[in-house]
Amino acid sequence: MKNQHQGIGMTSQRTRDRLITRLREAGIVDERVLEVMASIPRHLFVDEALATRAYEDTALPIGHGQTISQPYIVALMTSVLLGDEPPLRVLEVGTGCGYQTAVLASLVKEVYTVERLEPLMKGARRRLVGMGNRNIIYRLADGSLGWPEKAPFDAIITTAAAPELPLALREQLNVGGKLIIPVGEDTQELRLIVRTAEGYTDELLELVNFVPLVSGKV
Numbered sequence: 608m609k610n611q612h613q614g615i616g617m618t619s620q621r622t623r624d625r626l627i628t629r630l631r632e633a634g635i636v637d638e639r640v641l642e643v644m645a646s647i648p649r650h651l652f653v654d655e656a657l658a659t660r661a662y663e664d665t666a667l668p669i670g671h672g673q674t675i676s677q678p679y680i681v682a683l684m685t686s687v688l689l690g691d692e693p694p695l696r697v698l699e700v701g702t703g704c705g706y707q708t709a710v711l712a713s714l715v716k717e718v719y720t721v722e723r724l725e726p727l728m729k730g731a732r733r734r735l736v737g738m739g740n741r742n743i744i745y746r747l748a749d750g751s752l753g754w755p756e757k758a759p760f761d762a763i764i765t766t767a768a769a770p771e772l773p774l775a776l777r778e779q780l781n782v783g784g785k786l787i788i789p790v791g792e793d794t795q796e797l798r799l800i801v802r803t804a805e806g807y808t809d810e811l812l813e814l815v816n817f818v819p820l821v822s823g824k825v
């Protein structure tokens with residue numbers, strides 16, 4: 608895809624590298640994730656008017672009341688998801704602008720991504736296909752129900768906060784599979800749920816602030 612910002616200071620490789628330094632300082636140590644995030648042009652995932660802010664470690668508006676997640680949170684969730692044995696098939700709920708999708712698609716075999724707002728889904732697909740991604744499968748639907756026809760997954764990542772843990776999601780995990788999801792309303796907990804042979808483990812990773820996961824008809 609033609610990158611009209613290439614060469615402009617605010618969106619140069621040096622600007623991108625500063626974000627990576629900032630992520631290291633914030634405690635991100637996974638080199639696989641840092642390398643991929645250094646290579647993905649985050650400014651192409653936001654409106655041109657916000658492009659100069661795309662390498663700040665902050666969430667930004669993407670229209671329709673939604674946001675592109677803070678880079679630190681993308682890096683944290685992706686590091687936890689990869690772990691020692693990177694998953695092959697990953698379900699992402701909440702495509703938004705597609706930035707987290709792009710990060711995942713560079714690190715795992717297949718990404719199944721679900722978004723409930725059509726204009727965001729279309730924009731994300733156009734961008735991601737334009738950047739040459741061929742291992743992403745898109746769906747316009749309520750992702751709180753998962754994607755039963757494509758289940759089970761090795762990992763599921765949700766980038767919108769569920770009021771309560773959606774049980775359909777953890778049921779679509781393989782044994783050993785991970786669900787990374789923010790849960791809660793005012794106070795949101797980013798949780799890591801792992802499916803074991805006997806049931807599930809549940810761990811609190813961090814307090815976070817996501818837009819809400821909206822259930823029901825699209």
Ligand code: SAH
Nearest residue numbers: 675676701703704707722723750766820821
């Ligand atoms: N990973 C995205 C985050 C976008 S914000 C990014 O970095 O851009 C969260 C997204 O979740 C929004 O686009 C919102 O429309 C979507 N969303 C909310 N509830 C959903 C649901 N039930 N199913 C699918 N997508 C949902």
